[in-house]
Amino acid sequence: MIALSNYLILSAVLFAISIAxxxxxxxxxxxxxxxxxxxxxxxxxxxxxxxxYLNNNLGEVFVFFVLTVAAAEAAIGLAIVITIYxxxxxxxxxxxxxxxx
Amino acid sequence: xxxxxxxxxxxxxxxxxVILLVDLYYPQKKLLLTYSLTQMTLVISAFxxxxxxxxxxxxxxxxxxxxDNLSSFLEILIALVTFITFVFSRDYILSRGNMAxxxxxxxxxxxxxxxxxxxxxHSLLTIYLGLELMSLPLYxxxxxxxxxxNASEAAIKYFVMGALASGxxxxxxxxxxxxxxxxxxxxxxxxxLISANQSYTVLVLGLIFIVIGSLFxxxxxxxHMWVPDVYQxxxxxxxxxxxxxxxxxxxxxxxRLLAEMLPALYTQWQPLLIVVAxxxxxxxxxxxxxxxxxxxxxxxxxxxxxxxxxxxILTGTLAGYSAALFYIVAYVFMTLAGFSMLVLLSRQGFECxxxxxxxxxxxxxxxxxFMMLLVMFSMAGLPPLVGFFAKLAxxxxxIAVHLVWLAVLAIVFAIIGLYYYxxxxxxxxxxxxxxxxxxxxxxxxxxxxxFNSLALLLFGIFPSALLTLCHNVFL
Numbered sequence: 001m002i003a004l005s006n007y008l009i010l011s012a013v014l015f016a017i018s019i020a021x022x023x024x025x026x027x028x029x030x031x032x033x034x035x036x037x038x039x040x041x042x043x044x045x046x047x048x049x050x051x052x053y054l055n056n057n058l059g060e061v062f063v064f065f066v067l068t069v070a071a072a073e074a075a076i077g078l079a080i081v082i083t084i085y086x087x088x089x090x091x092x093x094x095x096x097x098x099x100x101x
Numbered sequence: 102x103x104x105x106x107x108x109x110x111x112x113x114x115x116x117x118x119v120i121l122l123v124d125l126y127y128p129q130k131k132l133l134l135t136y137s138l139t140q141m142t143l144v145i146s147a148f149x150x151x152x153x154x155x156x157x158x159x160x161x162x163x164x165x166x167x168x169d170n171l172s173s174f175l176e177i178l179i180a181l182v183t184f185i186t187f188v189f190s191r192d193y194i195l196s197r198g199n200m201a202x203x204x205x206x207x208x209x210x211x212x213x214x215x216x217x218x219x220x221x222x223h224s225l226l227t228i229y230l231g232l233e234l235m236s237l238p239l240y241x242x243x244x245x246x247x248x249x250x251n252a253s254e255a256a257i258k259y260f261v262m263g264a265l266a267s268g269x270x271x272x273x274x275x276x277x278x279x280x281x282x283x284x285x286x287x288x289x290x291x292x293x294l295i296s297a298n299q300s301y302t303v304l305v306l307g308l309i310f311i312v313i314g315s316l317f318x319x320x321x322x323x324x325h326m327w328v329p330d331v332y333q334x335x336x337x338x339x340x341x342x343x344x345x346x347x348x349x350x351x352x353x354x355x356x357r358l359l360a361e362m363l364p365a366l367y368t369q370w371q372p373l374l375i376v377v378a379x380x381x382x383x384x385x386x387x388x389x390x391x392x393x394x395x396x397x398x399x400x401x402x403x404x405x406x407x408x409x410x411x412x413x414i415l416t417g418t419l420a421g422y423s424a425a426l427f428y429i430v431a432y433v434f435m436t437l438a439g440f441s442m443l444v445l446l447s448r449q450g451f452e453c454x455x456x457x458x459x460x461x462x463x464x465x466x467x468x469x470x471f472m473m474l475l476v477m478f479s480m481a482g483l484p485p486l487v488g489f490f491a492k493l494a495x496x497x498x499x500i501a502v503h504l505v506w507l508a509v510l511a512i513v514f515a516i517i518g519l520y521y522y523x524x525x526x527x528x529x530x531x532x533x534x535x536x537x538x539x540x541x542x543x544x545x546x547x548x549x550x551x552f553n554s555l556a557l558l559l560f561g562i563f564p565s566a567l568l569t570l571c572h573n574v575f576l
Binding site: 022042050087 | 253329334
């Protein structure tokens with residue numbers, strides 16, 4: 001039996017990795033999309049661990065919704081990446097500097 | 102079962118699907134049918150929500166849905182604001198050939214559906230789904246001008262920041278769920294009250310993530326990085342949409358999460374919001390001065406307005422909440438008028454985006470210059486416009502909870518903000534015009550913008566009607 005805290009630490013580590021990836025990434029838009037997926041998976045781990053620990057299936061239901069939305073989100077993200085590629089023929093993060101902010 | 106309580110949402114959903122099919126199979130000139138069906142849907146849904154106003158509070162569908170005055174009131178406003186947005190979008194997308202597709206309105210309708218779900222959400226699950234349904238179409242709408250490099254850059258920035266925000270919010274939600282084992286807002290609030298100090302740290306951690314997530318969506322500092330870029334890069338007609346209606350929904354979300362779900366943690370979220378309010382007012386007002394693009398200037402001014410609105414929420418009192426509601430309603434109509442003026446002054450091949458483009462507007466069209474003057478004065482918070490009373494109500498609520506220093510600081514920032522609003526007025530009235538081209542004559546747009554700006558004046562002279570309305574919503 002694996003303790004609840006181990007799951008929570010795992011998900012916290014995943015969460016930190018994905019945030020670090022989003023903040024530090026200077027290379028590629030695709031890896032940003034992967035970081036976003038990882039972020040949602042970290043949350044899912046949390047939900048599943050809590051649902052199992054509490055014997056309560058609300059968390060599992062939530063995970064299904066998160067997975068569905070994540071799929072839609074990835075589709076829109078990739079579509080936007082395609083428009084960027086068509087306009088500037090690159091998907092490097094550093095080249096996105098037309099708008100200064 | 103009370104299915105009729107869901108009627109506005111169901112109606113918008115059905116009509117969005119119907120319009121999708123009509124747009125697909127019915128060849129039409131200038132999207133006239135899609136446009137009129139969309140506008141009709143918004144008007145009817147506003148009437149249904151109006152009919153449901155003042156009915157007793159209904160919480161149903163296993164606690165996932167609530168129909169109270171706050172949700173009905175905001176649904177009406179969302180429909181109205183979107184209606185006005187689409188009036189300004191019609192010519193804009195028609196004259197820019199690559200944008201004129203029915204998807205524009207359909208995505209808008211689905212986003213409206215998301216906002217409606219969000220304002221009437223009563224569990225963390227519905228809040229999340231409403232939030233995503235609201236945001237996903239918005240990302241696509243920002244990227245609608247496909248050949249425009251800036252628009253796609255703005256879209257990816259908006260998308261990444263939005264996804265990060267929902268991720269943060271979800272992480273907070275999962276922690277709250279872990280402590281309480283529930284998703285229903287009231288059940289969570291009860292179980293936190295009962296088991297006061299148990300797993301206190303986890304709760305506060307969850308609270309912090311939830312506050313960060315909501316502020317990302319509202320666009321308050323220090324989570325405002327996306328706002329100027331998106332407002333500037335997006336086509337102006339989409340900027341109106343992004344800057345207005347979603348703020349109403351995000352306001353409702355923040356209020357439900359903090360005031361309904363976590364009132365027990367009031368002493369924890371108040372300092373957080375104080376920091377956010379000060380940063381938003383400071384960064385928004387100071388950086389707005391440095392902008393030469395009027396879209397960016399309005400974006401930074403929007404950030405500062407979110408700061409003022411946060412002042413109302415952080416009081417934690419009913420008076421504060423209704424002041425915040427009053428503020429956000431006033432803000433939405435001000436930003437609506439401000440950006441729609443830019444749409445009106447733009448035409449094919451020329452986008453009114455820089456402060457210079459407003460130069461000498463008074464010589465070209467005194468009436469439009471006067472309308473813009475009303476908007477700028479209202480944003481600056483000068484009497485007798487509605488922006489003044491919105492600020493006054495918020496300051497009153499803050500002083501009532503003995504945070505006088507915060508109110509003084511807010512007034513100082515408001516005075517700093519006066520500078521860049523008045524600069525716009527100066528440019529319009531005292532600078533020589535650079536172009537003498539006639540401004541296109543579109544009666545519907547001119548009527549709507551005049552009504553909108555005059556409403557700012559009217560509700561400023563007679564603020565009591567709107568104030569009472571915003572107050573009654575919370576009773």
